[in-house]
Amino acid sequence: xxxxHPAAARRRLTGWGRTAPVVSEVAxxxxxxxxxxxxSSDAPARGLLPRGLGRSYGDAAQNAGGLVLDMTGCDxxxxxxxxxxxxxxEAGVDLDRLTRVLLPLGLWLxxxxxxxxxxVGGAIAADVHGKNHHVSGSFGDHVIDLDLVTPDGKLHxxxxxxxxxQLFWATVGGMGLTGVVxxxxxxxxxxxxxxxxxxxxxCRDLDQLLERLAEGxxxxxxxxxxxxxxxxxxxxxxxxxxxxxxLATLDDLPAKLARHPVxxxxxxxxxxxxxxxGLVNRASGLAxxxxxxxxxxxxxxxxxxxxxxxxxxxDGVRDWNRVYGPRGFCQYQFVVPFAExxxxxxxxxxxxxxxxxxxxxxxxxxxxxxxxxISFPAPGWTLAVDLxxxxxxxxxxxxxxxLVLAAGGRVYLAKDARMPEGHLERxxxxxxxxxxxxxxxxxxxxxxxxLSRRLLDRP
Amino acid sequence: MIDATGRxxxxxxxxxxxxxxxxxxxxxxxxxxGLRVTLAARPSARRDQASHRLEAAGCxxxxxxxxxRSAESHExxxxxxxxxxxxxxxxxxxxxxGDNERSWTDVAAxxxxxxxxxxxxxxxxxxxxxxxxxxxxxVVVALSSVAGERPRRSNFVxxxxxxxxxxxxxxxxxxxxxxGGHVLVVRPxxxxxxxxxxxDPAPLATDPQSVAAAVLGAVDAxxxxxxxxxxxxxxxxxxxxxxxxxxxxxxx
Numbered sequence: 001x002x003x004x005h006p007a008a009a010r011r012r013l014t015g016w017g018r019t020a021p022v023v024s025e026v027a028x029x030x031x032x033x034x035x036x037x038x039x040s041s042d043a044p045a046r047g048l049l050p051r052g053l054g055r056s057y058g059d060a061a062q063n064a065g066g067l068v069l070d071m072t073g074c075d076x077x078x079x080x081x082x083x084x085x086x087x088x089x090e091a092g093v094d095l096d097r098l099t100r101v102l103l104p105l106g107l108w109l110x111x112x113x114x115x116x117x118x119x120v121g122g123a124i125a126a127d128v129h130g131k132n133h134h135v136s137g138s139f140g141d142h143v144i145d146l147d148l149v150t151p152d153g154k155l156h157x158x159x160x161x162x163x164x165x166q167l168f169w170a171t172v173g174g175m176g177l178t179g180v181v182x183x184x185x186x187x188x189x190x191x192x193x194x195x196x197x198x199x200x201x202x203c204r205d206l207d208q209l210l211e212r213l214a215e216g217x218x219x220x221x222x223x224x225x226x227x228x229x230x231x232x233x234x235x236x237x238x239x240x241x242x243x244x245x246x247l248a249t250l251d252d253l254p255a256k257l258a259r260h261p262v263x264x265x266x267x268x269x270x271x272x273x274x275x276x277x278g279l280v281n282r283a284s285g286l287a288x289x290x291x292x293x294x295x296x297x298x299x300x301x302x303x304x305x306x307x308x309x310x311x312x313x314x315d316g317v318r319d320w321n322r323v324y325g326p327r328g329f330c331q332y333q334f335v336v337p338f339a340e341x342x343x344x345x346x347x348x349x350x351x352x353x354x355x356x357x358x359x360x361x362x363x364x365x366x367x368x369x370x371x372x373x374i375s376f377p378a379p380g381w382t383l384a385v386d387l388x389x390x391x392x393x394x395x396x397x398x399x400x401x402x403l404v405l406a407a408g409g410r411v412y413l414a415k416d417a418r419m420p421e422g423h424l425e426r427x428x429x430x431x432x433x434x435x436x437x438x439x440x441x442x443x444x445x446x447x448x449x450x451l452s453r454r455l456l457d458r459p
Numbered sequence: 460m461i462d463a464t465g466r467x468x469x470x471x472x473x474x475x476x477x478x479x480x481x482x483x484x485x486x487x488x489x490x491x492x493g494l495r496v497t498l499a500a501r502p503s504a505r506r507d508q509a510s511h512r513l514e515a516a517g518c519x520x521x522x523x524x525x526x527x528r529s530a531e532s533h534e535x536x537x538x539x540x541x542x543x544x545x546x547x548x549x550x551x552x553x554x555x556x557g558d559n560e561r562s563w564t565d566v567a568a569x570x571x572x573x574x575x576x577x578x579x580x581x582x583x584x585x586x587x588x589x590x591x592x593x594x595x596x597x598v599v600v601a602l603s604s605v606a607g608e609r610p611r612r613s614n615f616v617x618x619x620x621x622x623x624x625x626x627x628x629x630x631x632x633x634x635x636x637x638x639g640g641h642v643l644v645v646r647p648x649x650x651x652x653x654x655x656x657x658x659d660p661a662p663l664a665t666d667p668q669s670v671a672a673a674v675l676g677a678v679d680a681x682x683x684x685x686x687x688x689x690x691x692x693x694x695x696x697x698x699x700x701x702x703x704x705x706x707x708x709x710x711x
Contacts, residue, residue: 010638012637012639019463020460021596022595023596023637023638023639045593046593046594046595058463059460059462064545064596327680327681389463389464389465393464394465418464420466420491450460453460453545454468
């Protein structure tokens with residue numbers, strides 16, 4: 001392979017799940033002008049794709065044999081307007097850095113996912129959601145405008161309701177396949193402290209958990225999520241720890257914390273070592289689940305937690321994905337409508353019965369969908385499980401696919417590394433509109449990812 | 460690309476009428492409904508039968524012509540396979556066992572064996588290497604043989620071609636690593652198949668289905684070498700180190 005770009009270097013890439021490695025030419029991008037220049041020159045034979053911090057689990061941010069634009073160098077914070085409550089950044093700025101910039105000014109992001117190690121461009125492309133989706137929607141709902149370079153090298157400023165609204169909503173959740181986001185303006189919320197008030201309670205089984213979740217949301221506690229035990233079977237099936245919270249005000253803090261109400265989350269801690277074969281097996285999985293459940297107080301309690309610990313507990317350990325060993329892992333996340341609670345129960349049972357080790361499983365209610373053409377969030381129950389790759393895993397996924405399809409649900413593309421062709425059409429009703437937007441902005445098919453080759457582009 | 464759970468979308472069989480190649484394709488077809496298979500072989504009734512067999516397994520089959528002794532033919536077959544999208548797994552499976560006594564006494568017979576079992580596969584490997592470098596991914600399954608590990612009197616001409624084949628594909632694997640390629644060298648013992656019809660099975664004889672299962676397992680685990688059956692590995696390790704006077708007395 002000859003260099004596709006003078007500054008490009010050949011690199012092996014995978015998603016966060018460390019499955020399906022491929023080699024691409026990776027070119028570092030420093031400014032939006034670099035992107036314009038790259039897209040104005042001759043297109044590489046196997047296309048190009050922007051990549052942020054590579055936190056999508058599957059093959060969404062890799063392009064085998066093609067060019068990948070590493071956007072993490074395009075990382076200037078351009079404007080922060082504390083009075084107006086917005087921030088303008090380049091797309092390679094990550095949410096960790098943004099947290100450090102915003103919190104001391106009394107601002108924070110209205111939507112944060114389970115890791116701060118994602119770029120703004122990536123958060124828009126995957127239209128990420130957080131624990132408050134049912135109240136605040138997803139990341140794209142708080143983008144005031146974004147600058148997109150389309151494959152013809154033209155820069156467009158898009159707004160949610162402007163003349164190019166269709167392209168905006170194809171880009172939000174569009175997995176980087178409509179162009180390269182280079183800048184965005186994001187709305188912020190007020191945050192007096194860097195703490196959250198969190199209520200924690202245990203649920204003894206899935207029924208109790210669903211009951212508690214269905215009781216409706218306490219509007220004073222906009223953040224809610226349940227961790228559940230995906231290995232417990234029988235009467236303990238779906239036992240869970242439910243946490244709900246809100247950002248703490250100064251008055252919520254005990255005197256000791258109130259002296260320094262904004263304490264930034266620590267920078268990434270120790271790196272997880274390389275363990276040949278990995279550490280996750282049935283025994284360690286069972287032990288982890290037991291401990292996690294028992295760690296939660298048996299009676300509901302309320303406490304004050306740092307936002308890092310509450311929102312992104314895994315950010316404390318770098319490279320935690322190594323725990324699954326050399327073959328990596330898949331995350332399966334789906335959402336099914338509220339009425340399909342039975343399908344949801346069956347899915348939990350299928351996962352538990354498979355006997356596969358699985359530790360980090362979350363479940364929550366999702367709120368209304370937005371206008372993103374292939375954006376994932378939809379009203380209903382969502383569940384995410386991490387499963388190490390091993391024999392027979394595909395059969396479990398096939399069963400789950402069938403269940404999700406029959407229930408009118410969908411699988412999250414930012415997590416997917418294995419869905420067969422044909423399912424996407426049934427899961428995302430606006431897929432053809434998305435395809436049409438892509439065909440219009442990228443008639444030569446220059447923006448390509450391994451995910452698009454697998455699911456979207458017809459050979 | 461082979462997805463996270465080990466399912467390829469498309470296969471290229473070079474030597475598509477080989478029992479082992481067909482067994483590998485059937486094993487992958489069980490994982491991937493509608494698997495696309497390019498079946499490269501000499502046009503013949505056997506190739507038609509092979510196509511039907513894979514279609515019955517749910518594959519979409521495209522036959523293309525392959526002449527083992529022509530370098531251009533390999534390039535053309537690889538090009539044809541890449542037309543319909545990426546080639547995820549290529550299996551280099553053709554080969555001749557030949558008659559050892561003829562092969563070491565008759566020039567034409569010996570050279571034919573060398574061309575089919577070594578020269579052709581080198582052409583195939585070069586064409587596949589170019590494809591893998593362009594794709595940034597791709598698995599090459601190269602069917603070698605334990606016969607290449609130590610030459611023995613009863614089949615050393617075949618063994619010598621497989622020794623060259625094995626070394627070439629082992630090295631190709633090293634060369635393609637940085638390009639995203641993965642080469643698996645398979646060293647089966649005696650396989651009961653068309654190739655060995657009429658011969659007395661050697662100890663540790665196996666069948667094409669077992670070889671296919673071992674291939675899929677080794678590709679999943681990203682291994683670069685696999686012996687079939689697995690016990691062949693320690694057995695061959697011992698045989699390789701036997702003093703020659705002892706080795707030649709063995710009834711093998």
